[in-house]
Amino acid sequence: MLFPTLDFGLFFLAAFVLVWAVSASNEWRKLLLLVLSWAFYGAWDWRFVALLIASAVINWGAAGLIYAARTRGTQKAIVTVGVIANLGILGFFKYYDFFLEQLGALLAGWGMARDLPLLQIVLPVGVSFFTFQGMSYLIDVYRGRLKAASLLDITLLMSFFPHLVAGPIVRGADLLPQFEKTPRLNRDMVAMGLLLIVWGLFKKAVVASELSVNLVDPVFFDPSAHSSLDLLLAAYGYAVQIYCDFSAYSDMAIGIAALFGYRFPRNFNQPYRAASLQDFWRRWHISLSSWLRDYLYIGLGGNRGGLFMQCRNILLTMLLGGFWHGAKWTFLIWGGLHGGVQVIETLWRKAGLPGLPKLLAILVTFHIVTLGWIFFRAESFDAAIAYLSGLGAGDWHNGMTTPLLAGLMLLGMAFHFTPPGLAQGIALRLRLLPAPLLGLLVAAAILLVDAMRYEGVAPFIYYQF
Incomplete structure (x- = not known):
């Protein structure tokens, strides 16, 4: 369901x-x-x-x-x-x-x-x-x-x-x-809950599903049949898709729980604004990253025992965190990439070396994360290598990305960079509306999303985990 x-x-x-x-x-x-x-x-x-x-x-x-x-x-x-x-x-x-x-x-x-x-x-x-x-x-x-x-x-x-x-x-x-x-249900919880449900519904049914069906899935299914540009855009497309898909589920889950009177913690905080991999994991899937920190990393010893043990614990935590996602070598490689870069960041910081300018650090971090998403999405290690080989082939003609898909990628990133207080501000205005009018607005928004969405709804990406 x-x-x-x-x-x-x-x-x-x-x-x-x-x-x-x-x-x-x-x-x-x-x-x-x-x-x-x-x-x-x-x-x-x-x-x-x-x-x-x-x-x-x-x-x-x-x-x-x-x-x-x-x-x-x-x-x-x-x-x-x-x-x-x-x-x-x-x-x-x-x-x-x-x-x-x-x-x-x-x-x-x-x-x-x-x-x-x-x-x-x-x-x-x-x-x-x-x-x-x-x-x-x-x-x-x-x-x-x-x-x-x-x-x-x-x-x-x-x-x-x-x-x-x-x-x-x-x-x-x-x-x-x-x-x-x-x-006890109050108007604030109702307004925020309904807003999060509609917000998540749009991100999943319109942005994530359209990118999945018409760009990401075809390119990842057969990387050798697509140009380097298609592969690059599909990698960016997957970065947008997985954010919109998973944050949409979290938004809807938080909104549904709110309508039953319960509060769930926030699960995403603009992860692609991160200036390091450690910062990324403070912003992405916060409930998992904090679980790994509190019950695995600290359980392994955390920062205790010197620099070598700290780096070991970081790497082991991310390897096991990657393996938690599924029984495939590609998930271990994905976790190892994130853990390895975090080890480098730790050594860099401990050595007192200067950091990159913030904008450059954000761009570098985003592209490391996007590289990792290729292994995360690929069906096998060989498929991931074929994908990376195709990226380096130098064939830059566009065969897949339409103006609609490019617009959805930009829209998905715009959602990602939405100021955290915007939803609260909208919810505060919605709570002032009479209940019948609020219900009509929500119904109209759901019908609009239904009219815009791709036919059928693919399962959420994280259902497989």
């Missing part, structure tokens, strides 16, 4: 009416939200609802044991087992076949080929997101930052449908305190 579809629109309207109808009881409200979230998730495959429930029960039970344990050693043992259980779920569904394929190739290279038990496992939608939420909750309970939550609250935390399949990775510290009391 995709956000920008009629099916989801009808589901959301029914859920909105039902949830606010039972808001006199917070427990019944949460229970209804939980059932609705399972229905939303089950629209893909009902079999995996059981996995979602099992994952929540494991984390609830482990957190309760941690909270009740009398010694720090016992707590550490429980949180270790809990984290391993979460990683086991993620590893089995996402990486089992990948590692067996690599083992098979290794054995074949040694002349010891074997038929290994590949399972062709179906990847549950959003498994990376809800397992990371479970782990962060357990670790926060272990660190004393959270108390153990009820089974209902932890299950709703991990299942709440706005963020379930593609984030943001909403931590227990952000959402569990909100579950403790019945939310």
